[in-house]
Amino acid sequence: MTAKNGDTVKVHYTGKFDDGFVFDSSDGREPLEFTIGKHQVIKGFEEGVEGMSVGESKSIKISSDEAYGPRHENLMLRFRRDQFPPNIKPEVGLTLQLRQPDGGILDVMVTGITEEKVTLDANHPLAGKDLNFDVKLVEIKD
Numbered sequence: 001m002t003a004k005n006g007d008t009v010k011v012h013y014t015g016k017f018d019d020g021f022v023f024d025s026s027d028g029r030e031p032l033e034f035t036i037g038k039h040q041v042i043k044g045f046e047e048g049v050e051g052m053s054v055g056e057s058k059s060i061k062i063s064s065d066e067a068y069g070p071r072h073e074n075l076m077l078r079f080r081r082d083q084f085p086p087n088i089k090p091e092v093g094l095t096l097q098l099r100q101p102d103g104g105i106l107d108v109m110v111t112g113i114t115e116e117k118v119t120l121d122a123n124h125p126l127a128g129k130d131l132n133f134d135v136k137l138v139e140i141k142d
Helices: 043-049
Strands: 008-016 022-025 032-035 057-062 076-080 095-099 105-113 117-121 131-141
Touching (some): 008 043
Antiparallel strands (some): 105 117
16 A cells, blocks of 8 residues: 555655754654645655655655745844844844744744844744655555
């Protein structure tokens, strides 16, 4: 039996960049569960698991286009420092949530600070990166 569209599967995985840096792993946690075809995980990951058998392991390489897409310069937001609430001290690496005019929430990270401006990056942290996953199919649920 192999994993196919519509199947709910459980996988263990380790995600790495091309340089070998591990950015995520299910090691020490429950396996990741998702339904193939429901777009609960990135497209390239879903496609890589399709066709696998229980107990099978494989490596999946996903281009940035099939993962989180390219980085977009228009998602680099620059604000004057005095526009920050007084209780927030901007520091590089700090993650914040901005409320959009439509009420939606936008996750951003502080990526630059000068005397006058703070730069926030609204790109997904993995945007523009090719991803590599070592995956083991643990279960195909009935």
